[in-house]
Amino acid sequence: MTLPRRAHVPCLLAALMLTACTTPAVRSPDAGTPSPVSPTPSPAPSAVSTEPPAHGVQAAEAAGPSPGNGLAIYEDFRTGLAEPQCGNSQARWRKHFAHAPQRLGDPGTDTLLLFAHVVESLRAAGLPTEFALIPFVESGYAPGARSKAGPAGLWQFIAVTARGHGLRVEPGYDGRLSPAESTRAAVSYLKSLDDTFDGNWRLVAMAYNAGEYRVLQALRRSGGNISSATPESIKGLSPVTYAYVEKLHALACLLEESGERTQWRAGLDQPVPRLRAVPLENAKSLDAWTAKNDQDAKVLRRFNPALAGHWPSRGVPLALVPTGVQGDMSVAAATSARSGTDEADATAGSATHTVRKGDSAWSIARHYGVTTRRLLELNDLKANSVLRPGMVLRLQ
Incomplete structure (x- = not known):
């Protein structure tokens, strides 16, 4: 009762x-x-x-x-x-x-x-x-x-x-x-x-x-x-x-x-993908699941850091999968557009990043999978350094 x-x-x-x-x-x-x-x-x-x-x-x-x-x-x-x-x-x-x-x-x-x-x-x-x-x-x-x-x-x-x-x-x-x-x-x-x-x-x-x-x-x-x-x-x-x-x-x-x-x-007032919680069944890695289900691995790693290179020892994990974009824009294109990246910057292996309005050392480091400390060291910056739009930062 x-x-x-x-x-x-x-x-x-x-x-x-x-x-x-x-x-x-x-x-x-x-x-x-x-x-x-x-x-x-x-x-x-x-x-x-x-x-x-x-x-x-x-x-x-x-x-x-x-x-x-x-x-x-x-x-x-x-x-x-x-x-x-x-x-x-x-x-x-x-x-x-x-x-x-x-x-x-x-x-x-x-x-x-x-x-x-x-x-x-x-x-x-x-x-x-x-x-x-x-x-x-x-x-x-x-x-x-x-x-x-x-x-x-x-x-x-x-x-x-x-x-x-x-x-x-x-x-x-x-x-x-x-x-x-x-x-x-x-x-x-x-x-x-x-x-x-x-x-x-x-x-x-x-x-x-x-x-x-x-x-x-x-x-x-x-x-x-x-x-x-x-x-x-x-x-x-x-x-x-x-x-x-x-x-x-x-x-x-x-x-x-x-x-x-x-x-x-x-x-x-623009198209936005819907993030749907999906159990990743019959897979042992995020990349394997994305390949089988025609998804963009880079996008899914961004929304599911728990599964970026990791997998639970048992059970089926949930992941947020972007779906439901209206019009001609693909999910990958929409999420890439919302992350403010072009094709060159979207890859984790990019050599540089051009600072945009609203960027911070932390957000840039998170996006490219490096530590904030490493990003600052590569560019001779301090923790209180100001990032200005147009600056080009080394990533490796």
Whole structure:
């Protein structure tokens, strides 16, 4: 029998009366201090299950393809916001994330394609699209991002949390670097938090950052009610946790307001491939699967860093495969166009890269599969060097 949403809460609160829990931490790149993503991972096999989940990525596929247009993706995001009103967003975080609208609409990045996949997955699960902004905060929407503190991937899971939510982290394969698998895990976790916190998206965001038990303990001490509680009414949590909510709200407001700019909307109004989560069956490598299924190996390596030269020891991995481009543009051509590369620059073996507007040493290094440190050394640059459009950088 399915319990009402509120029924989950007393059980958790009762458990809190008996014991406290320790929480593994994950570091958000712009927060500067550790923050837990999942304090209580339930036992789960280390292998990623290939059974269709009740919601999330596979449910999104069942709902049918999203319109292959960047503007339609953006409107889907706006429609799914729990709190589109922007009068109370904080100026500090608006300034901090002022680059986000430009990055989302920049054809030199894969951000819009990944954003579309996350929005579609959240909408299929009935979750607010504010949560599609979590990867902006955690990783800058870079599926191969790694932190020195240990977290990795689009959602910056730490290893113990990842395993607790069904992701495989083992020598030679890291499921956190699979946007398909990590998004499925993140949506599943957010769905469970949404049930626990009765649809209060702000408390869900706080719990994603600090852990549900920590937020429930603070709520109990503050004497609040879950459905009506606000972050300000809950005392005793880390400043990072309170700021986490404001970051998501500021990002939502920046994107909401960008939608009023004609030029920005026009930039989104173009064909966009749909990234579909596909189980790579009957293959032992990404290159082997792409050859058999008439796909571009370079494109798939870019969207699936977990499988770039790696393969899980058992089970069938999921991968994001671009499909559904309308008109005469092929998927490979569309994804190449969105990455801002020409034929010469698209190859990992290119000798040089010409800097474009919005490029950074990190994004260039990620694209060509070299370390940022190596890129800087090759070009006699320092970490704080400014890259200007037109500069030609050596890659080897």
